[in-house]
Amino acid sequence: MAQKSFSSSRRHFLRGAGVALALPWMESLPLLAAETAAASNKPPQRFAYIYFSNGVEPAHWWAKGAGAAMEFGPAAAPLKPIAEDLVFLRGLYHQNALSSTSPHLGRMNVLSGETVSLDPNVIRVGTTMDQVMAKEIGGRTALPSLALGIEPNELRLEDGLSMIYGSAVSWATPTKPTTKEIYPARTFDQLVGDGGGRRLDKSILDAVLSDAQGLTPKISHGDKRKMDEYLESIRDIEKRIERAGKQERLEGWRPSIAQPNMPRPANELPQNVPDHVKLMLDLTVLAFQMDKTRVLTLMLNNDLSQMNFKFLDGVRGALHLDLTHNGKAPELEAMYLKTNQFHVQQFTYLVQRMKAIDEGGSSLLDNSLLMASSSLFDGDVHGADQLPIVLAGKAGGSLKTGRVLDYLDKGNDNRRACSLHLSIMDHMGVKVDRFGDTDKRLDGLWA
16 A cells, blocks of 8 residues: 655655656645754745757847847847746856967866866866755755756867866866766656666556645645646656667667667667657756756756757758858858757746746746856857856846847956856855855846
């Protein structure tokens, strides 16, 4: 018989057959804050960083105005539907990236601001701000943090340096990248499985159905609708992973023999990129909705990406790296613009999904801070004089959105990207005196 779990506790679960499925935040089930013994109805704060590689086309990356009337350049145009939910930042940069002699990998300090080691024998990039937060507040959730991606880690060298720099945006220590998960099925297991390798072809919802039926009479009508939507979202992800497996795609692939019966295939991942990205974004939402983690990074592609964007209409042949290093050739520049738009569309999708999830009068987006950026500005010339950064979410009411914040005329000491990182860590309850290349917080950020 399933163990009932609707008594008041710090976390609420549906249980059955060895599975504990964490419920989303509900007003009928007040949570106990980890740091106090007093009950609280306030949802937790979450942070997610979405990375896209190889910069933007500067002429097409701009925003002006405010609120719903905000206007965007062609590369940022997919942000228009979420204009009221975002802050468009101009002018922030990392001093150590700007001074690096490595045009790409030396810029991969976007979340640390530290110097990237150019000694081939020494891997070092600095502990990233997501991991500083994970070490401080990660104990409040089952997973201290999640590092997700689309492309696998690369082992080759680029300009004599390890491509581990380009494959990782989150670093657990100055010398060790956080383990990045690219398989949706394994990510799903971390969020809703029992950790024991239980087969995915038996639905988790079947295992917890009895507990869900016992909980339904004890919650409000609004929370019942919320739980139904939540359980349906899990069922939907399970079905999509199952379909991917039947199609022999990367997400759902299962070995049928113990030893290979063919030569080693090419390095390209056998998957449909948009479907893979959408699954990882939906799993990001699920991770936050279940409160399995409050700190997450997602790399839409690696730096110096080998991803082929031929799935986009009008993009032919060339890899992403070739499209971004185009010498301003009109045909290649037009295709580069389409890749920028694709990346922005993914961020917009995540924002809209989170905005649609109610947490008792506020949305999942309201209680989160999302950040999207690249490690370069002008991808063609490896420009690091500023970063293309967009924030979204209300951060629990602390962030006034629908704004453009321009720091270009503030002077170099007042436009450090690490000032933004310090401000975000402050908001998440993690106080450090200095981070990266500054000890200053970012002026004008909070409401």
